[in-house]
Amino acid sequence: MVENRPWLTVATHVVLVIGVLIVAFPIYVTFVASTHSLFDLVRIPMPVLPGSHMVENYLQAISAGLGEASGTAAVGAGRMMFNSLVMALGIAGGKIAISIIAAFAIVYFRFRFRMVAFWMIFITLMLPVEVRILPTYKVVADLGMLDTYGGLIIPLIASATATFMFRQVFMAVPDELAEAARIDGAGPLRFFWDVLLPLSRTNIAALFVILFIYGWNQYLWPLLITTDPEMVTIVISINRMLSVGDDQAEWQIAMATTMLAMLPPVLVVVFMQRLFVKGLVETEK
Amino acid sequence: MAGINLRGVVKAYGKTQVIHGVDCTIADGEFLVIVGPSGCGKSTLLRMIAGLEIITDGEISIGDRVVNDLEPAERDIAMVFQNYALYPHMTVYNNMAYGLKIRGLAKADIDTRVRKAAEILALDDDLLRRTPRQLSGGQRQRVAMGRAIVRQPSAFLFDEPLSNLDAKLRVQMRLEIKKLQQNLGITSVYVTHDQVEAMTLGHRLMVLNGGVVEQIGAPIELYEHPATLFVAGFIGSPAMNLLPARIGDGGDRVELSGGDSLALPPGRFAAHAGQTVTAGLRPEHFEIVTDDQSVARLAVDVVEQLGADTLVHGHFGNDRGSLTVRLNGTQNLQARQVLPMSVRPELIHLFDADSGRRLES
Numbered sequence: 001m002v003e004n005r006p007w008l009t010v011a012t013h014v015v016l017v018i019g020v021l022i023v024a025f026p027i028y029v030t031f032v033a034s035t036h037s038l039f040d041l042v043r044i045p046m047p048v049l050p051g052s053h054m055v056e057n058y059l060q061a062i063s064a065g066l067g068e069a070s071g072t073a074a075v076g077a078g079r080m081m082f083n084s085l086v087m088a089l090g091i092a093g094g095k096i097a098i099s100i101i102a103a104f105a106i107v108y109f110r111f112r113f114r115m116v117a118f119w120m121i122f123i124t125l126m127l128p129v130e131v132r133i134l135p136t137y138k139v140v141a142d143l144g145m146l147d148t149y150g151g152l153i154i155p156l157i158a159s160a161t162a163t164f165m166f167r168q169v170f171m172a173v174p175d176e177l178a179e180a181a182r183i184d185g186a187g188p189l190r191f192f193w194d195v196l197l198p199l200s201r202t203n204i205a206a207l208f209v210i211l212f213i214y215g216w217n218q219y220l221w222p223l224l225i226t227t228d229p230e231m232v233t234i235v236i237s238i239n240r241m242l243s244v245g246d247d248q249a250e251w252q253i254a255m256a257t258t259m260l261a262m263l264p265p266v267l268v269v270v271f272m273q274r275l276f277v278k279g280l281v282e283t284e285k
Numbered sequence: 286m287a288g289i290n291l292r293g294v295v296k297a298y299g300k301t302q303v304i305h306g307v308d309c310t311i312a313d314g315e316f317l318v319i320v321g322p323s324g325c326g327k328s329t330l331l332r333m334i335a336g337l338e339i340i341t342d343g344e345i346s347i348g349d350r351v352v353n354d355l356e357p358a359e360r361d362i363a364m365v366f367q368n369y370a371l372y373p374h375m376t377v378y379n380n381m382a383y384g385l386k387i388r389g390l391a392k393a394d395i396d397t398r399v400r401k402a403a404e405i406l407a408l409d410d411d412l413l414r415r416t417p418r419q420l421s422g423g424q425r426q427r428v429a430m431g432r433a434i435v436r437q438p439s440a441f442l443f444d445e446p447l448s449n450l451d452a453k454l455r456v457q458m459r460l461e462i463k464k465l466q467q468n469l470g471i472t473s474v475y476v477t478h479d480q481v482e483a484m485t486l487g488h489r490l491m492v493l494n495g496g497v498v499e500q501i502g503a504p505i506e507l508y509e510h511p512a513t514l515f516v517a518g519f520i521g522s523p524a525m526n527l528l529p530a531r532i533g534d535g536g537d538r539v540e541l542s543g544g545d546s547l548a549l550p551p552g553r554f555a556a557h558a559g560q561t562v563t564a565g566l567r568p569e570h571f572e573i574v575t576d577d578q579s580v581a582r583l584a585v586d587v588v589e590q591l592g593a594d595t596l597v598h599g600h601f602g603n604d605r606g607s608l609t610v611r612l613n614g615t616q617n618l619q620a621r622q623v624l625p626m627s628v629r630p631e632l633i634h635l636f637d638a639d640s641g642r643r644l645e646s
Binding site for chain 2 (some may be wrong): 110123174176177179180181183184185186190194198199201
């Protein structure tokens with residue numbers, strides 16, 4: 001819309017600012033809470049300006065978490081963030097690798113039950129993780145993959161959405177390109193590697209951003225299969241910090257950990273934003 | 286370098302047969318143009334030669350090798366596609382070098398070949414470093430040809446390579462392709478639906494209609510002696526006037542359905558006296574004559590001035606059959622004017638009304 005009415009500009013900005021405030025305020029509160037001592041924090045009213053304990057809270061969160069005192073082992077946010085990172089990267093990378101190959105097979109090869117395979121993948125779109133979580137747990141447990149990175153990553157790797165997306169990307173690639181490659185003597189794998197992959201670069205980047213955040217935010221699955229504190233992901237650890245029974249939860253450490261947990265997804269979005277937008281809107285092949 | 290041989294080539298998709306047994310020998314260094322309306326199977330035939338479509342029946346050989354079961358890359362051909370099919374993410378240089386790289390040629394060798402092709406096609410260094418996206422249509426076309434040239438194949442296959450260009454560029458590129466083919470002397474098969482392109486480019490033309498070869502011959506042969514009604518109507522622009530007629534009892538005149546009649550070369554069609562035919566009269570073979578010499582009186586409907594010549598659309602005879610006439614130069618004509626027209630007997634084409642075959646002598 002290219003309307004030029006001053007009051008409309010003001011109104012739209014007011015709405016935007018209200019929206020931003022609603023989204024940003026909880027994050028601000030989290031930040032404020034992570035900079036006070038527990039003593040200041042639990043007083044009423046709660047402080048609304050940052051306090052002076054920021055450095056010490058964050059150092060404790062990174063190095064030791066809650067420490068022995070609260071019953072959990074002394075595993076700092078550093079280790080847990082590393083676990084989360086491995087899981088998020090594994091899931092994002094694995095999903096992309098599997099789905100791009102699956103899409104390649106569906107689009108470029110004529111084999112028996114091709115469409116059956118495609119529709120089976122498509123139908124799994126309709127089954128959320130929660131539905132198949134019990135059988136999946138059983139399988140992973142039987143394979144001895146509880147409390148391992150493999151157990152965290154592999155069950156979440158298959159992705160119908162990503163397969164579907166790459167299928168659309170490949171279908172937009174002109175057939176003549178595949179034919180030209182055939183005449184040039186490039187076999188299917190060569191064509192995939194030299195032509196399709198570079199052409200889907202931006203789509204891969206966009207998908208990576210989405211999947212990294214998806215992987216980072218995984219909650220239910222890691223909650224189920226990790227019991228070893230060394231293998232807990234950061235999202236789970238925040239929850240554990242707060243379930244302390246009758247004791248006073250150490251809010252300032254939990255909040256500092258929360259701030260740290262938010263950081264990697266934000267960084268991924270910030271640094272890949274250009275590719276991300278390009279990958280979602282680009283149509284020319 | 287090598288000729289191409291098609292023997293009883295058939296293509297069927299399931300039960301639908303689209304190419305009905307094509308036989309053709311393309312000599313080494315020849316430029317053959319396959320021409321026909323859309324859907325006639327011309328692209329399919331080309332793609333069968335290229336190896337992109339499976340040959341249902343018959344045999345295709347390039348040089349002295351039967352290539353039916355060979356992959357496109359093994360057939361020693363190069364193809365230029367209608368939409369160029371350049372790899373969008375590679376530079377022009379790499380687009381041309383890609384096929385050679387796969388074949389495992391040495392870097393220096395590739396470089397020599399690409400530079401040489403670039404020189405032939407007047408692609409400068411700056412262009413070689415760009416990606417196809419940064420090129421104009423004509424430049425992309427050239428790169429696509431460059432990709433074909435560097436392979437030094439035994440045959441070039443062109444699949445309507447000029448149809449994505451604007452009219453002016455098309456004429457220019459047409460000439461370039463012709464020169465290039467002459468200089469390199471590589472056997473070429475060229476598919477187009479544009480009969481002007483076909484006439485100007487080909488040493489020989491293959492007219493394809495519904496998967497059947499109507500006629501194969503030199504452009505001028507097709508123009509002067511079309512073997513069938515289809516070829517007669519397809520070759521030449523504006524199209525030949527095709528009029529229902531009957532050969533007179535003496536065999537020396539052809540009587541048009543509107544009541545007018547034209548003299549035929551004496552004795553030539555005596556054997557066909559009384560036969561129902563279709564008479565073919567090229568627009569450019571009409572001339573304005575005096576009233577007493579005229580064989581048809583054309584009532585002018587529309588006049589199109591093209592500068593070099595004038596197209597007159599009109600009707601004649603009792604059944605007001607429509608007729609298009611092409612006259613040289615600028616003519617001062619108005620609608621509703623009546624022109625006495627004539628055609629020389631030896632320029633009249635006659636086709637059997639049922640089979641559509643040309644009547645000879």
